[in-house]
Amino acid sequence: MKALITGVSGFVGRYLAQNLLDNGYEVWGGSRNCPPSFMDGVKLVELNFTSQESVMEVLEDVMPDVVFHLSGQSSVRYSWDHIEETFESNLMDSIALLEAIKNSSLKDKIRVISIGSSEEYGLGAELPIKEDAVTNPINPYGLSKLSIGKIALLYHTLHGMDIIHVRAFNHIGPGQMLGFVTSDFAKQVVDIENGDVEPTIYVGDLSSKRDFTDVRDIVEAYRLLYEKGIAGQIYNICSGVCISIEDILGILLSFSSKPIKVIIDENKFRPNNVKEYYGSNEKLRTATGWEPSISIKQSLFDIYHYWKQSSHK
Numbered sequence: 001m002k003a004l005i006t007g008v009s010g011f012v013g014r015y016l017a018q019n020l021l022d023n024g025y026e027v028w029g030g031s032r033n034c035p036p037s038f039m040d041g042v043k044l045v046e047l048n049f050t051s052q053e054s055v056m057e058v059l060e061d062v063m064p065d066v067v068f069h070l071s072g073q074s075s076v077r078y079s080w081d082h083i084e085e086t087f088e089s090n091l092m093d094s095i096a097l098l099e100a101i102k103n104s105s106l107k108d109k110i111r112v113i114s115i116g117s118s119e120e121y122g123l124g125a126e127l128p129i130k131e132d133a134v135t136n137p138i139n140p141y142g143l144s145k146l147s148i149g150k151i152a153l154l155y156h157t158l159h160g161m162d163i164i165h166v167r168a169f170n171h172i173g174p175g176q177m178l179g180f181v182t183s184d185f186a187k188q189v190v191d192i193e194n195g196d197v198e199p200t201i202y203v204g205d206l207s208s209k210r211d212f213t214d215v216r217d218i219v220e221a222y223r224l225l226y227e228k229g230i231a232g233q234i235y236n237i238c239s240g241v242c243i244s245i246e247d248i249l250g251i252l253l254s255f256s257s258k259p260i261k262v263i264i265d266e267n268k269f270r271p272n273n274v275k276e277y278y279g280s281n282e283k284l285r286t287a288t289g290w291e292p293s294i295s296i297k298q299s300l301f302d303i304y305h306y307w308k309q310s311s312h313k
């Protein structure tokens with residue numbers, strides 16, 4: 001099987017590439033600014049969504065069986081101040097990809113895994129959130145992802161294309177960039193341990209509760225959905241339970257031997273935040289047999305170690 005991953009050099013892209021290689025796939029990675037070398041076994045191509053023709057050329061050259069469309073703007077917080085950029089790189093790039101596929105010789109031979117988010121549900125969905133729950137996103141990021149899902153499934157209905165839209169809930173793991181809660185917290189704990197800063201950690205809203213899954217389990221679900229999912233369907237990827245951000249902080253602080261003072265920084269709060277949500281993964285489990293294998297504690301421990309190792313480099 002031949003897979004093309006857009007945004008391969010991002011946090012999730014790297015894990016997906018490794019998962020696919022481990023499972024015998026030929027892996028091609030698309031990136032806007034293609035680095036000269038990347039990961040053993042991954043063949044790189046330049047993907048520029050502003051030129052539909054060049055995307056088509058890449059598709060005709062590579063002839064993948066599946067495209068995992070991972071590239072995009074992934075930060076909810078950033079989306080508030082960068083609405084145009086968020087819609088450009090999430091929605092418009094997705095449309096460019098779908099159009100290129102529709103107009104290529106691959107149209108009836110390729111499966112597209114479109115990556116959405118639990119932020120598409122927003123306010124008012126009944127817990128645990130199922131795929132048919134109401135969608136009422138309350139930030140630009142969630143709205144952009146909801147639009148992608150709607151457009152993607154329209155291409156399925158109107159043009160008969162084989163597309164699955166996934167709604168991934170919060171995913172975490174070693175290598176996630178700063179700006180996401182577990183990396184933000186773990187890096188500060190490590191900096192404190194190393195004596196680089198005062199023993200004070202600055203955090204945002206600790207009261208919200210989210211459904212976290214390790215990125216290694218998330219990418220396993222992406223692969224299984226390619227292999228076993230049903231075209232035209234939406235699938236949640238989530239653990240099915242939620243944990244408060246305060247408890248996440250507590251676990252990360254427990255890895256440190258130093259007493260650490262916690263300061264709530266209101267600048268880190270969001271203009272709009274759903275207090276608590278978690279999803280149902282029943283549809284995904286039934287379709288693919290997937291189940292999460294890495295506990296939240298293990299994930300947080302691995303993230304903490306990642307930052308510890310990075311700080312010694």
Ligand SMILES: C[C@H]1O[C@H](OP(=O)(O)OP(=O)(O)OC[C@H]2O[C@@H](n3cnc4c(=O)[nH]c(N)nc43)[C@H](O)[C@@H]2O)[C@@H](O)[C@@H](O)C1=O
Binds near residue numbers: 118202
């Ligand atoms: C499903 C969804 O999941 C992610 O979006 P997110 O939920 O915004 O992720 P986050 O890690 O930035 O925040 C999680 C929670 O943690 C709270 N929080 C407290 N204190 C800090 C803090 O210091 N930093 C951050 N970043 N958050 C903090 C913050 O207010 C929020 O309630 C993306 O993967 C996205 O791509 C996606 O699709």
